[in-house]
Amino acid sequence: MQFGLMGAEVPDENTISRGCITVQFSFYMSELSVMEYDNERRVRRVSAGAFTLKTIRQINYPILAQICCVDKFKWPVTRDSVILRVTTGTYIIALPGLLYGLQFPGICDRERLRILSYHFREMGHYRDLRRMKLGGFSTEYNTPGMLATLRPFVEPIAHEALQELGNIPGISRFCKQEHNSSFLRACRMSVITKTIMESMRVKNMTGNLVDIKEKKPSNEELPTRAYAMASTYTRLVDAAEYAWLVSVGLGEKLEKVESPLRFGSFETSLKVWNLNEIGLLSFMLRFEEDVKDEAEYLIAQEKWWNDIERRIEAGPSAKVEDEEY
Numbered sequence: 305m306q307f308g309l310m311g312a313e314v315p316d317e318n319t320i321s322r323g324c325i326t327v328q329f330s331f332y333m334s335e336l337s338v339m340e341y342d343n344e345r346r347v348r349r350v351s352a353g354a355f356t357l358k359t360i361r362q363i364n365y366p367i368l369a370q371i372c373c374v375d376k377f378k379w380p381v382t383r384d385s386v387i388l389r390v391t392t393g394t395y396i397i398a399l400p401g402l403l404y405g406l407q408f409p410g411i412c413d414r415e416r417l418r419i420l421s422y423h424f425r426e427m428g429h430y431r432d433l434r435r436m437k438l439g440g441f442s443t444e445y446n447t448p449g450m451l452a453t454l455r456p457f458v459e460p461i462a463h464e465a466l467q468e469l470g471n472i473p474g475i476s477r478f479c480k481q482e483h484n485s486s487f488l489r490a491c492r493m494s495v496i497t498k499t500i501m502e503s504m505r506v507k508n509m510t511g512n513l514v515d516i517k518e519k520k521p522s523n524e525e526l527p528t529r530a531y532a533m534a535s536t537y538t539r540l541v542d543a544a545e546y547a548w549l550v551s552v553g554l555g556e557k558l559e560k561v562e563s564p565l566r567f568g569s570f571e572t573s574l575k576v577w578n579l580n581e582i583g584l585l586s587f588m589l590r591f592e593e594d595v596k597d598e599a600e601y602l603i604a605q606e607k608w609w610n611d612i613e614r615r616i617e618a619g620p621s622a623k624v625e626d627e628e629y
Contacts, residue, residue, distance in 0.1 A: 322364045323505035329357040329420045331412050336374040337451055339403040339459070340486035341475035347405065347451045349609065350490060350602050351377035355408070357423055360504045361529065365511050367577045369504060369532040370427050371497050372397075372406075376601070378497040379404065379490075382534045383574065384469040386462050387424045389432045390454055393417060393445040395424070398462035400538045401476035401489050405451040429465055433458070471534055478545035480554050491598040492541045492591075499587060499594070500537070513583030518575040530575035539579070540587055544595070547588075 334355035337347050353375030361368045370381040379399070381387070386398040393408035408417065424430045434442060438457035441450060463473035478484050503509040516530045549555050579587065 322362060322509070324361045324363060325501075325505060326359045326361070327356060328359055328370075328423050329355075329416075331355050331408060331416060331420075333409055333412070334374050335407045335446070336377060337405040337407075338486055338490045339405060339451065339455055341401075341403070342479060342485050343487075345455075347455070348487060349606065350487070351375045351605070352609070355406070357381070357420065358501075360501055362504050362509060365509070365514065366528055366575075367504070367509075367514060367516070367530045367532070369500060369536075371501055374406070378494045378501070380493075380497050380500075380532060380534070380537050381424070381427045382532050382536070383428060383576070384466075384471055384534045385428045386465040386469070387428045387430045388458060388462060388465075389421055389424075389430070389434060390438055390458055391434060391441045391445070391450075392443045394441075394450065394454070396454070396458050396462055398466050398473070399493070399534055400466065400471045400473065401479075401541070402486065402493060403455075403459065403462060404490075405454075407446050407450075410445040429469060431461075431465070433461070471538075476542070476545060478542060478549060478558070480549055480557060483549060483552060483554065484545040487602075488595070488599060489541060489545065491602065492544055492595050493537060495591065495594045495598050496537050496540045496587065499591070500532075503587075513579060513586060514577050515580045516575055516577045530577040533576050533578060536578050540584065540591065543584065543588060544591055 332354050335349060335352045337349045339345070339347050351374040354373075356373045357370070358373070359368060359370050371378050372381055379397070379402075382399075386396075388396040388398075390396055392414060393410070393412060395406040397404040397406060421430070421432070436457075439450075439453040441447075441454065444450070466473040475486070476484060476489055479486070479489075500509070518530070546555070546558065549558060
């Protein structure tokens with residue numbers, strides 16, 4: 305179908321794209337959980353499926369971003385995010401207000417995981433803790449309750465590292481009463497990661513939305529690309545949480561809380577980029593409706609997983625009952 309002038313064609317997406325996506329690593333099976341800070345600090349699975357690690361480079365502006373995906377769920381990898389390898393196939397990933405557990409099954413061989421660890425080491429603040437055998441685990445894959453058992457040992461290490469990198473560890477400072485749960489924060493983080501990724505890939509992310517900071521070391525040349533920071537994403541998530549508290553009448557309880565829109569204090573010799581005030585406003589205007597959709601999708605997936613697990617635990621008798629309907 306054609307529109308406008310005779311002979312005009314709908315342009316190929318590749319001809320208007322302003323970003324280049326490179327897949328650094330992928331594996332067809334993985335599981336991601338959020339270790340909630342609220343709701344009795346439970347470990348909640350949020351996604352299962354193919355894992356992908358990607359780098360997005362802006363073509364018309366010298367910025368890049370690195371993201372992880374498990375199925376449709378996404379989160380960023382930044383120079384000031386913490387990645388801890390705690391067993392052969394288990395990684396703990398910490399961002400301000402969020403603590404993830406990423407697990408791979410035994411069929412993902414050690415060589416592939418070594419490659420993934422190499423990329424994590426290059427992209428974020430990475431440590432290999434396998435020799436410590438935290439919680440009694442060393443090389444095991446995905447044993448039941450592993451993340452809950454590991455948490456008391458690994459959480460303090462992750463929080464200390466985040467703090468050293470200039471980030472605020474632990475529960476979000478905008479989590480009040482029953483509002484802004486860890487699960488909802490993870491949904492918001494996934495949505496903003498998708499939004500930034502897509503805006504870089506096509507033509508929405510322009511230079512007037514971005515600030516770049518650099519600290520040139522002596523006798524060294526800075527890289528041509530600027531890296532995303534944790535605050536590139538968390539400022540938007542924090543602002544959404546703050547706006548929600550204001551909307552429900554809890555904003556006055558946050559008078560002494562530092563603004564959620566600070567740039568980030570990570571000291572580095574690298575170029576780093578962040579959204580400026582115009583960029584923040586631009587992204588906030590199209591945020592919450594997508595978060596609602598993300599939460600509903602994850603809750604439906606969780607219900608489906610739980611139903612399957614209950615049927616497996618019930619055994620053949622459950623199958624017979626199903627067949628009678």
